[in-house]
Amino acid sequence: MSGVSSITSRSVALPIANIDTDQIIPARFLTTTSRAGLGRHAFQDWRWREDGSANPDFALNRPEHAGAAILIAGDNFGCGSSREHAPWALLDAGIRAVISTAIADIFRSNALKNGLLAIVVSPLEHASLLAAAGEALTIDLRAQRIARAGHAPIDFTVNSFARQCLLDGVDELGYLLARQDAIARFEEARP
Amino acid sequence: MTATTLFEKLWQAHLVEADTDGLPAMLYIDLHLVHEVTSPQAFSLLRERGLRVRQPSRTLATLDHSTPTTPVRADGSRTYLDTATEQQVDALIRNCSDFGVSLHGYDSPDRGIVHVMAPELGATQPGMTIVCGDSHTSTHGAFGALAFGIGSTEVGHVLATQCLLQHKPKTMAVIVRGQLPVGISAKDLTLHIAGQVGVAGGTGHVIEFRGDAVRALTMEERMTLCNMSIEMGARAGLIGADGTTIEWLRGRRQVPQGDAFEAAAKHWRWYRSDDDARFDKTVEIDAGEVAPSVTWGIDPGKVIAIDAPLPALSASNARAFEYMRVTPGALITGVRVDVVFVGSCTNSRINDLRDAAAILAGRRVAAHVRMLVVPGSERIKREAEAEGLDAVFRTAGAEWREPGCSMCLGMNGDIAKPGELVVSTSNRNFEGRQGMGVSTVLASPATAAASAIAGVITDPRRYQQEAAA
Numbered sequence: 108m109s110g111v112s113s114i115t116s117r118s119v120a121l122p123i124a125n126i127d128t129d130q131i132i133p134a135r136f137l138t139t140t141s142r143a144g145l146g147r148h149a150f151q152d153w154r155w156r157e158d159g160s161a162n163p164d165f166a167l168n169r170p171e172h173a174g175a176a177i178l179i180a181g182d183n184f185g186c187g188s189s190r191e192h193a194p195w196a197l198l199d200a201g202i203r204a205v206i207s208t209a210i211a212d213i214f215r216s217n218a219l220k221n222g223l224l225a226i227v228v229s230p231l232e233h234a235s236l237l238a239a240a241g242e243a244l245t246i247d248l249r250a251q252r253i254a255r256a257g258h259a260p261i262d263f264t265v266n267s268f269a270r271q272c273l274l275d276g277v278d279e280l281g282y283l284l285a286r287q288d289a290i291a292r293f294e295e296a297r298p
Numbered sequence: 299m300t301a302t303t304l305f306e307k308l309w310q311a312h313l314v315e316a317d318t319d320g321l322p323a324m325l326y327i328d329l330h331l332v333h334e335v336t337s338p339q340a341f342s343l344l345r346e347r348g349l350r351v352r353q354p355s356r357t358l359a360t361l362d363h364s365t366p367t368t369p370v371r372a373d374g375s376r377t378y379l380d381t382a383t384e385q386q387v388d389a390l391i392r393n394c395s396d397f398g399v400s401l402h403g404y405d406s407p408d409r410g411i412v413h414v415m416a417p418e419l420g421a422t423q424p425g426m427t428i429v430c431g432d433s434h435t436s437t438h439g440a441f442g443a444l445a446f447g448i449g450s451t452e453v454g455h456v457l458a459t460q461c462l463l464q465h466k467p468k469t470m471a472v473i474v475r476g477q478l479p480v481g482i483s484a485k486d487l488t489l490h491i492a493g494q495v496g497v498a499g500g501t502g503h504v505i506e507f508r509g510d511a512v513r514a515l516t517m518e519e520r521m522t523l524c525n526m527s528i529e530m531g532a533r534a535g536l537i538g539a540d541g542t543t544i545e546w547l548r549g550r551r552q553v554p555q556g557d558a559f560e561a562a563a564k565h566w567r568w569y570r571s572d573d574d575a576r577f578d579k580t581v582e583i584d585a586g587e588v589a590p591s592v593t594w595g596i597d598p599g600k601v602i603a604i605d606a607p608l609p610a611l612s613a614s615n616a617r618a619f620e621y622m623r624v625t626p627g628a629l630i631t632g633v634r635v636d637v638v639f640v641g642s643c644t645n646s647r648i649n650d651l652r653d654a655a656a657i658l659a660g661r662r663v664a665a666h667v668r669m670l671v672v673p674g675s676e677r678i679k680r681e682a683e684a685e686g687l688d689a690v691f692r693t694a695g696a697e698w699r700e701p702g703c704s705m706c707l708g709m710n711g712d713i714a715k716p717g718e719l720v721v722s723t724s725n726r727n728f729e730g731r732q733g734m735g736v737s738t739v740l741a742s743p744a745t746a747a748a749s750a751i752a753g754v755i756t757d758p759r760r761y762q763q764e765a766a767a
Contacts, residue, residue, distance in 0.1 A: 123617065125497055125597040127728040134707040134731075138364060138382035140338035140389050142450075152730045157716075183498040186531060186597075187726060188707070189433040190336065191449035209498055212467075212533050213433060217449035266465060267320035278451070280347070283459040286315065286324060290352075290461055293314045293326055 110276030111222045113247045114203050116176035119166050120240035126180055127187030128214060132196040134188075145192055146199025167200075176203040177244050179236045183207070185214025185225070194218040204246055206253075208233045219269045220278065224248065232261045248273060301572035304538050305469050305504045308444040308569065312427045314461055322463040328426040330456045331412045332359040332399065334390040335709065336431030340454035341393040349458045351397045356460060358421055359394050359401040361387055362411045363709050367672050367699035376404075379711035397457070410675020410701050413437040413643040417521065418677055420550025424539035424566035429456055434643045434725065435534075436527040440520035441547075442539035442569035444504070447528065467533045470503040471577040474511035476585040481762050483653060484519030485645055485723065485742035487511070488526045489591035491583055493601030500532030503579060506571060507537050511585035517546040518647045525644045526725050529598035538570025590758055593727045593740040594630050596621050604631060604745065604757045621729055622737050630739070631755050636718035638669040638696075638750040639732070640743050642706035645723035646674030648681050650743040655687045657747035657761045658694040664753030669696035670712065672704040696750065708732050721749040 136148040153165050161168045167175075178197070184207040185193060194217050197205070204224035218225040224246060228236070235258065236244075245254040248270060253261040265273070272279060309325075317323035330353075337359075344350070351357055364383040366376045378384040394401035402409045408419060413434050416422045424442035429435060431453040438445035452462055472491055495505075505527050507520075515523065520537050527535025544563045547553050554562045589603035595618030602608065611619060611626040619626055624633060640646070640654045651673065663669045671691045673679040679701055682688055688698045705712040706724035708731075714720050716735030723746050727738035741749070744758035751761065 124614070125599075125728075127597075127726070129707070129726070129728050129731050133734070134709045137335050137709060138380070138386050140342075140386060142339050152734050157734075183501070183531070186497060187433065187528075187728060189431060189447035189449055191339070191431075191451060209501060211498070211531060212501060213447055213449060217451065220449065220451045266322075268322055268463070279463050280343070280451075280455055280458065283324070283455055283461055283463065284349075286461075287459065289314050289324070290326070290459060294460075 109222070111203075111224065111273045112249055113245060114176060114224065115243065115245040116203070117172070117174070117243050118177040118179050118236065118240050119172040119175035120179045120237050121166055122179070122181050122237050124181040125183045125186055128185055128190050128193040129187055131185070131193040132190065137190060137192055142195050144199065145196035146201070149196040149200035149202070171241060174201065176201055177246065178202050178205045179233070179240055180205055180207045183209045183211060185218070186211040189213045189217070191217045191221070194221045194223045198223050206233070206236060219265070219273065222273060224265070226253075226263045226265070228261055228263055236261070301574035301576070303469050303575040303577065304442060304506055304536050304569060304571040305444065308425065308427065309466065311425065312444070317466060322465050325427060325462050325464045327429050327456050327460055327462060328356060329416070329421060329428045330357045330460070331416055331428065331430035331435065332357060332390070332453070333362050333412050333430070333432065334386045335363045336450045337393065337453055338386065338389045339450045340431070340457055341397065343451070343454035344397070344457055351399060351457045352460045354398040354400065357399045357457065358416060359390060359399050360409055360412050360415055361390060361403055363703045363707070365700075365702045366710055367702045367704045367712055370700065383710060407676050410677065411643045411646065411703055413521070413525065414646060414674030414678065417441065417517070418550070418675060420547055420553040423547065423553065424543060424569040429462065433528045434525050436532070437521050437525040437643055439524040439527065439535040440517060440537050441543055442537065442566065444534055444536070446534040468503045468578040470500055470505045470532070470579040470581070472505055472507050472581045472583060474507065474509040474583045474585050476511055477514070478511055478585045478588055481744070481759060482588050482590065483742040483744060484515055484522040486591045487585065487588050488523045489593065489601045489740060490588045492526055492529050492598050493591065494583060495530040495581055495599070497529065497597045497599035498531040500527065500530040503532050504534045504536060505530065505532040506577070507535060508571070512537060513540065516649065517542060518649045521647070522644055526598065529725055539566045540570065590742060590745050592630060592745060592755065593738075594618070594622060594624060596727060596729050598725065598727060598740060602630065604755070605629070631757055633755045634719065635667055635721050635749050635754055637714045637720040638663070638667055638746050639672070639705040639720055639722040639724065640746050641670065641672030641674070641704050642724035643674065643703070644725045645743050646672060646678065648678050650723065651678070651682050651687050654743040654747040655690040657744055657758060658696065658751065659690050661694060661751045661761075663695040663750045667750050667753050669750045670699055670705060671696050672699040673701050675701050705732055721746050721755060
């Protein structure tokens, strides 16, 4: 995983509550044995019509949002299934950060492990971000701050361990593997 | 000593390293359940890094999500949806063989939905930590085990190290007092609680279900309840171990036998919250108020009693009304049903099939309704057939299928058509969950069966009372 320290992009809003991981990537696309190539199916049933053409009403399809990498989503984003295909699909579709008033536990954990920032802000800050959707934002992970032109910045927190892993571009597996002696001691001590 | 919650006991007993200074805790995992959908990328990670599975004996695999539920051909082959689903199944068979993991595949009499199979085998035991790349791993919490869903990267971590890095969740008690009315099932209670707690009410928490009404539940019913903890946003669901837990496990293949079982049982009884244990959050539920319950919207927190009117239209539910095509303030009973699904890790156990069969016996599924009954495991399929339940379903006009996850998520092609409404005993009713443009109403097996007969959403008490009269 390459490191993530700051993201600058325009935002795009998807102000729907409880967007679950089936909506982010429907189950019929989970038959892959790879992590790659899921971006085309991100938000499949909202984004594409049955004949395969783009749904012009869907925010991510609108020309003014082309290239937007910061998603401002409704409350409780990423609830439901534990599928890591959800952050894989979002990243492959060019989304690098999701901001909401609440993000489901498993999705947040999966997202951070893949370099997708999952950021929780207050309802007031969220409303302000939604009202200004399309604005340019800079998310500074080291400072834990979202900088905005013409608005006060918004502070957020990502737990320090996950943040350091993201900044350094290292994954947790290396950390765990370095502690195999402790694991072996624990296993020996068990009844 | 201060009173301790069940969660705290489980957490403390599995700390390889405690959390400190912002570093997560390193938690040891006793049982890792694996299926074909969320594991291929994890096995790839092991191959890329030249790693082996640290504890194959703590790893148990099965085939459930992508597997066809249509009849097996005479030559033993199966009709897959497409080559991708078949290749995914083949990949798990190969990965288990390459890494020495025990697989309950098609040749096993124990194969089943992972959360149905592991308890049946006695692999799920009180005091354990259990994970799986599947959010409904919360099911196993019914046994006083800390069980939760993880992503594929974490599946790789557990395969390679038998450990996970975890931040400690908060605790929440859902106390269910009193007694469920006659004919009200654990699914009705579960949906009722989901409606009270809400779809995100448990986020960041482990829920422990407590109270007389929970103690009175059978293990199958407790599994139904813990299964849907994730639908309340919770990290896991828990019920303390007691005599019901221990008697259910006695004699199962993977539990100790004879005197060793009694010793284990004594240890297991410790896995319950102390009387004065304190929780970060508490919700109280009156069991006596629970009616047959159904979801009406597009998240599992939008629940009503089946005989209560739908809520009024508001900004927060307009999208749900539009998608479900139901009328604010109207009754949900009488709404036309196209498909009925009895199955899933929530409601595919023998008691669920008996509940559905009791209503279907001597009756017919409405002509316009397609009904699928999908047992949770090979074992349940055999048990149901020995009791003649398959004949009840077939005679009523329902399809009796091979075990698997089936229409709960529709990965194997068991889906409904756009615009159809499914009354489903599964756990999720999000937009498109059971097929693009498909509406889902979550319900108990009894409500599902009653709705199949009437062809419209129907209060099961109508048929239960007829049966009693």
